[in-house]
Amino acid sequence: MADSTFPNPAVPIAGGAHGALDVTPPDVRKHSVLEILHSWITTVDHKKLGILYMLYGIFFLLVAGAEAIAIRIQLAVPNNHFLSPQVYNRFFTMHGTTMVFLVGMTMIFGFANYLVPLMIGARDMAFPRLNAFSFWVTAFGGLLLYYSFLGGSGLYGVGNAPDVGWFAYAPLTARAFSPGHATDYWAIALIVSGFGTVGTAINVVATALCMRCKGMTLMRMPLFVWLFVVVSGLTLVTITPLTAAQIMLLVDRYLGGHFFDTQAGGSAVAWMHFFWIFGHPEVYVLVLPAFAIANEVIPVFSRKAIFGYAAMVAASVGIAFVSLGVWAHHMFTVGMTSASNAFFTLSTMLVGIPTGIKIFNWLATMWGGRIRFATPMLFLTAFVFQFLLSGLTGIMLAVAPWNWQLHNSYFVIAHFHYVLVGAIVTAIFGGIYYWFPKATGRMLNERLGKWHFWLFTIGFHITFDVMHIPGLLGMPRSIYTYEADRGWGTLNMIVSIGGVIQGIAVLIFAYNMIVSLRSGEKAGNDPWDAWTLEWATSSPPPDYNFATDPVVSSRRPLWDLKHPEDPDWKYEA
Amino acid sequence: MSAIPLTPHVSDHQHPWHLPYRGRIGMYCLILGESAIFIIFVLAYVFYIGKSLTGPTPQQVLEVPIFNSICLLSSSVTIWLAERNLEHRKMKPFALWWALTIVLGLIFLVGTGMEWHTLIYEKGLTVSTNLFGTTFYSLVGLHASHVIFGLIGLSLVLIFTLTGHVKEEHAERIQVLALYWHFVDAIWIVVFTVVYIIGR
Amino acid sequence: MNEEQHSGSHSETIHLPAPTAWPIIMAFGVMLAFAGMVTNFGISLLGIVLALSGAIGWFRQVLPHEAHEDIPVVVENIIITTTRPEVARIIVPEDDRAHLPVETYPVLSGIKGGIAGGIAMIPPAILYGLIAQHSIWYPVNLLGGAGVANWRNPSTADIAAFHWQGVLVAIVIHAITCLLVGLLYGAMLPMLPRRPILLGGILAPVLWTGLLHSTMGVVNPELDQHIAWGWFLISQVTFGLVAGWVVAHQSRIRTAQSLPFIMRMGIETPGLVRERESATENEDESR
Amino acid sequence: MPWQWLWKTRNAIFAAALLAFCCGIVFAQGPQAATPSIFTPASTPATEINNLSYFVLEITGGIFLVVGGLLVYVIIRYRARDTDDNREPAQIYGSNQVELAWTVIPVLIVVVLFLTTARMIFAIQDAPKPKAALDVTTVAHQFWWEYRYPALGVVAANELHVPLSNTQDPKPTYMKLLSADVDHSYWVPQLSGKVDLIPNHPNELWIDPMRAGLYVGQCAQFCGAQHAKMLLRVYVDTPDQFAAWVKNQQQDGVQDPSVAAGRRVFETQACMNCHAVRGTAATGRFGPDLTHLMSRDTLASGILHNNKENLRQWIKNPDSFKPGSLMPAMQLSDDQLDQLTAYLSTLK
Structure with a gap:
């Protein structure tokens, strides 16, 4: 690694700045179906595993989306009988659990797997076999969870899925109130997929710290990689408490323990603490990757460097730390002391400061740029707007007295769907439009993409803007139906219509992926005129990513090549 | 070996490019996650001290396992001595210290097993007896399971050493395993303090 | 370190970790081992056997040497090019506002000013307490009242008495607010025209008092009921004047008003950096 | 050309129109009489929360207008145009001063919001209990409510009767909240915020309704299959009505x-x-x-x-x-x- 010969002197191209790289064309040998299947099952390649993660996530996005549509049909009119209460309770439990653990977590780790090694100029993850194990154990955990629909009470019982809410508050999860195995499925499936999550988190941190190419110092890493280091660190200290709580739950259910047995002096509130010690940072585990995508897409489409790189890193680390001390804002109504309520109000509001810094920095990045509104940028612009709104409703919820009214109401549902759909899913869509050409070599269809964007965004706002209102009018969450005289009917009908529009948009997206994969426009290695290392190799990248190890000297290595007269390293040094 | 010149900056070529060992970073991450699990169990234990509605209480049944603890904690020293010997390519002392570490760990496990046997069959404390039983067996059991996993790893290394497969170049990997063992020992200090000193 | 990934890349092949089925077998085994808890013990047993065999197979993959396969490299030129070959610069006109003074105060001066002002506004507040209510605790409790438990409809005597929580909360609120205001002041100072005494001493306190006057009913109604706005304004102006005086007596630095707003904001961009460097060079020469 | 611009942004205009239409439906219909809106409070805790919520809404609304306005401005002003000269825009890397300024301003806003909130938490949660207060023990069951009036010897279910209160002579009701099985939550939005009923963890809630009438709400913590049909009805009676109700409830069951x-x-x-x-x-x-x-x-x-x-x-x-x-x-x-x-x- 020590010598630095220049085997490929730059070839001048008329009208463009330039550099040169060595790569290979993709392997063109014909394979049988079995061979291809075998290669995907046995692969330890971070790119293939990343794609597997994404496909798995998209599959469960459709499943959990279908559950959401069923839930919305049930709630569209008062006293509906579309779903029985039992089925409704299973659906909303499975919808929440699936979206958080099987869609959110897998998709973000899909991005991490595919992009982190490419962005830091590495050939693979630090532990490639652990990477494969992590994916498969997560995947099997998800399948186990859904197997509960078939085998809820053991193979011989009537099929039922978990129905205790994704938060599974004790003592509803005790044997006395949840007989059969439905709740066990929930706990066990999450423990199993938790192994995979922890494995991948370890892998991402080790990759980012130990596999960087020459010259890629920590303060030159793309913000995307930085954010994923923070996310993985946060995952390590949040998924594990969940696992601990699930172990306690299983001790209670299988060995007759009393952790959450209120009859024997156990505490139902202890479960809430343990769950939210996981549950709240988990929100940041999911939303920081959305920031990561924004940090890459917004600068490229604004044609400007990110504003305040160091401040962005500091804000991300700050968010991670503060997020560990805010969990009890989910518990303002359980009867904590007034001093605790005040403390958690303050700590929750403090999260608003680093997130505010991030929004301002994105705005400043766009300010003075030449913003191209291609589909990825459309999604990321909507992301900034929607994230701003969800942050503001978050401030409202942090105000403990107001939270006593809003907690567990549809206002909360609207708020966190604003974060999860309006910020995270929107950013992930943007990210897929942005990196799909890199992963497949073909562009996603721009026209279908615009349809997807506008239908999805309009549907989103119809659903979740309106959904705040029934919460303010007293509608609690998790109810399978409601009385006709409460004045919630019309609002819920509108919300449901919006949900269907979003569903259509997601189907358009799935169609777009299939069509573009077969016959999309050829992408070339750098379709967006971008600046990070993944665009310095062919699309899709060869198995070994880079034929020769890259060497970088700034945060935007490709900018340096494209603009030798104004390179970043001159400024950063 | 060649490199792609992505506008290399002059100063970059003067410093050797050094990155941390991935095994060590991975183990630190694992330890971070494991610590979080233990923190939750320890918090649960502390929270439930004195909340049991029925006996027996810790004062009635628990005896402080001093010999056990000394064995486990001294195994941290022996494994450190083993590491030092490996670095200096002294394979025989390495194997000796390493084996001693395993023996000390085994003594600890057997001690814990005897303690549990007494508690279950003589003093009538099981997981389902009361809150103390639930939290005690969970916390100590969680730690014991880590000791077991550590011992399996240590034994594998010992087997490979005796068959002559372990060489000096594996020192880094073996140090990673030793790191895990140090962690298990350090956790015992916490568990010991909470269960046998604060909780008793 | 990183032996198999990064070595030998100069040849026609590259070592990559070999594909292996052991991780998926182990993953399936782990899942089955757990699934046995909800189905049948036999499934757990099968899972454990699978997981163990997976672990052993995996072990043999990495020990004593990690298995890898050789991927042939075909060298192809990749052209890195852009459709926008030129970069715009922020143009800084040289004659921009050259008549304004070219000196201002460093950011830290704002913090110092905030501390000094915070200390200076205590005497007038205490004086008000002594004159109006014969108690130095009166203004303290008004400020700290939010943190004192059970503080509902307090009597004047209540407010005039000593409460340690009130003192504590008042000190914290006072210190934080003064520091923050000072910091904000220091951060924005280099962007704004000078006259810190006029701006920070008179204008800002008047605006601030007006803002508080309109919102205090919600923020703290007890304070709102008992407050003497005249005295409040005096305290605020004291803060502003002292803070401004302290700032004004800091040594000045040169980055100043001859530059356009964008440079006074401290914006970092290639063109401006060069400009700034050349400015400091000129400065050195002139000295 | 403005028309071209309109044509280009037709999607955005369509979206805005649709949103306006939806909001129109919502507000034309308006909340109905039985709607337990948090904005029509009838008791001190709910009223204070209502006032606080307007204050927070004003602050967050202001932030939204400023930041959202900036976003819209940036989108319109700095979008790539056909007349683009095909140069990269000037690269700006950041500014410590600007970062500092937009860190401190949110911190100041947080300080104000926090102080206001903290005061309100203490005011509602730690309010001293007057001697005249009526005590009620509320026990939540799957899926109904039990009300016990220990001082009056009355046991009722599902329909809570409380006396009217007023500011001159407050007659608040203090509820001790218990659960017989799983977690529930007591929420009558017009009277107070919600408080959970948790087994082995007694909680307290107080109301002092200022208007007679019926107030509805329902359980707000998922508690099993029929969580949705665990409705709350609070009857605020005038003193005479309340006395009559208590008198009837104190008698044994009719033996016909x-x-x-x-x-x-x-x-x-x-x-x-x-x-x-x-x-x-x-x-x-x-x-x-x-x-x-x-x-x-x-x-x-x-x-x-x-x-x-x-x-x-x-x-x-x-x-x-x-x-x-x-x-x-x-x-x-x-x-x-x-x-x-x-x-x-x-x-x-």
Whole structure:
């Protein structure tokens, strides 16, 4: 690694700045179906595993989306009988659990797997076999969870899925109130997929710290990689408490323990603490990757460097730390002391400061740029707007007295769907439009993409803007139906219509992926005129990513090549 | 070996490019996650001290396992001595210290097993007896399971050493395993303090 | 370190970790081992056997040497090019506002000013307490009242008495607010025209008092009921004047008003950096 | 050209129009009389929260206008145009001063918001309890509410009666909140914020309703199959009404010999294992106390109007109204049903 010969002197191209790289064309040998299947099952390649993660996530996005549509049909009119209460309770439990653990977590780790090694100029993850194990154990955990629909009470019982809410508050999860195995499925499936999550988190941190190419110092890493280091660190200290709580739950259910047995002096509130010690940072585990995508897409489409790189890193680390001390804002109504309520109000509001810094920095990045509104940028612009709104409703919820009214109401549902759909899913869509050409070599269809964007965004706002209102009018969450005289009917009908529009948009997206994969426009290695290392190799990248190890000297290595007269390293040094 | 010149900056070529060992970073991450699990169990234990509605209480049944603890904690020293010997390519002392570490760990496990046997069959404390039983067996059991996993790893290394497969170049990997063992020992200090000193 | 990934890349092949089925077998085994808890013990047993065999197979993959396969490299030129070959610069006109003074105060001066002002506004507040209510605790409790438990409809005597929580909360609120205001002041100072005494001493306190006057009913109604706005304004102006005086007596630095707003904001961009460097060079020469 | 611009942004305009249309529907229809809106408070805690919420709404609304306005400005002003000169824009890397400024301003806003909130938390949560306060013990069950008035010797179910309060002579109601099984949450939005009912973890809640009338709400913590039909009804009575209600509730169950057959059914068919009728052998505690069943407006925790036909249907098959309810269908014959209904109808 020590010598630095220049085997490929730059070839001048008329009208463009330039550099040169060595790569290979993709392997063109014909394979049988079995061979291809075998290669995907046995692969330890971070790119293939990343794609597997994404496909798995998209599959469960459709499943959990279908559950959401069923839930919305049930709630569209008062006293509906579309779903029985039992089925409704299973659906909303499975919808929440699936979206958080099987869609959110897998998709973000899909991005991490595919992009982190490419962005830091590495050939693979630090532990490639652990990477494969992590994916498969997560995947099997998800399948186990859904197997509960078939085998809820053991193979011989009537099929039922978990129905205790994704938060599974004790003592509803005790044997006395949840007989059969439905709740066990929930706990066990999450423990199993938790192994995979922890494995991948370890892998991402080790990759980012130990596999960087020459010259890629920590303060030159793309913000995307930085954010994923923070996310993985946060995952390590949040998924594990969940696992601990699930172990306690299983001790209670299988060995007759009393952790959450209120009859024997156990505490139902202890479960809430343990769950939210996981549950709240988990929100940041999911939303920081959305920031990561924004940090890459917004600068490229604004044609400007990110504003305040160091401040962005500091804000991300700050968010991670503060997020560990805010969990009890989910518990303002359980009867904590007034001093605790005040403390958690303050700590929750403090999260608003680093997130505010991030929004301002994105705005400043766009300010003075030449913003191209291609589909990825459309999604990321909507992301900034929607994230701003969800942050503001978050401030409202942090105000403990107001939270006593809003907690567990549809206002909360609207708020966190604003974060999860309006910020995270929107950013992930943007990210897929942005990196799909890199992963497949073909562009996603721009026209279908615009349809997807506008239908999805309009549907989103119809659903979740309106959904705040029934919460303010007293509608609690998790109810399978409601009385006709409460004045919630019309609002819920509108919300449901919006949900269907979003569903259509997601189907358009799935169609777009299939069509573009077969016959999309050829992408070339750098379709967006971008600046990070993944665009310095062919699309899709060869198995070994880079034929020769890259060497970088700034945060935007490709900018340096494209603009030798104004390179970043001159400024950063 | 060649490199792609992505506008290399002059100063970059003067410093050797050094990155941390991935095994060590991975183990630190694992330890971070494991610590979080233990923190939750320890918090649960502390929270439930004195909340049991029925006996027996810790004062009635628990005896402080001093010999056990000394064995486990001294195994941290022996494994450190083993590491030092490996670095200096002294394979025989390495194997000796390493084996001693395993023996000390085994003594600890057997001690814990005897303690549990007494508690279950003589003093009538099981997981389902009361809150103390639930939290005690969970916390100590969680730690014991880590000791077991550590011992399996240590034994594998010992087997490979005796068959002559372990060489000096594996020192880094073996140090990673030793790191895990140090962690298990350090956790015992916490568990010991909470269960046998604060909780008793 | 990183032996198999990064070595030998100069040849026609590259070592990559070999594909292996052991991780998926182990993953399936782990899942089955757990699934046995909800189905049948036999499934757990099968899972454990699978997981163990997976672990052993995996072990043999990495020990004593990690298995890898050789991927042939075909060298192809990749052209890195852009459709926008030129970069715009922020143009800084040289004659921009050259008549304004070219000196201002460093950011830290704002913090110092905030501390000094915070200390200076205590005497007038205490004086008000002594004159109006014969108690130095009166203004303290008004400020700290939010943190004192059970503080509902307090009597004047209540407010005039000593409460340690009130003192504590008042000190914290006072210190934080003064520091923050000072910091904000220091951060924005280099962007704004000078006259810190006029701006920070008179204008800002008047605006601030007006803002508080309109919102205090919600923020703290007890304070709102008992407050003497005249005295409040005096305290605020004291803060502003002292803070401004302290700032004004800091040594000045040169980055100043001859530059356009964008440079006074401290914006970092290639063109401006060069400009700034050349400015400091000129400065050195002139000295 | 403005027309071109309009054409290009037709999607955005379409979206805005659709949103405006939806909002129109919402506000044209307006909340109905029975809507438990948090913006129509009738009790001190709810009123104070209402005032606080307007204050927070103003601040967050201001932030939204500023930041959202900047975003819209940036999108319009800095979008790539056809007249683009095809250069990269000037690269700007950051500014410590600007970062500092937009860090400190949010911190100041947080300080103000926090102080306001903290004061309100202490004011509501730690309010001193006046001597005149009425004590009620509320016990939540899957899926109904039990109300005990320890000082008055009254046990009621599902419909809470409390006296009217006023600022001169406050007569607040202090509720001790308990749970018999799983977590529940007490939420009548017009009277106060919600407080959870957690087994082995007593909580407290106070209200001082200033307007007489009926206030509705429902359980706000998922508690099992029929969480949705665990409705709350709080009747705020004038002092005279309340006194009359208490007087009636304090009496034993009516003993009408003309319905003795129904009473026999009640006592032989396991009804009395779960339900109590004071003055009889029935002392069950799992289900609602039925001593004054007919003094209530509703059945089954607020989901059915209380009349003979509904009562009969409910006894016949509770699952047809509340699938998953813990009350079993007793497989009574039609005669038994008629007799039982007749008996229960006398329990005024």
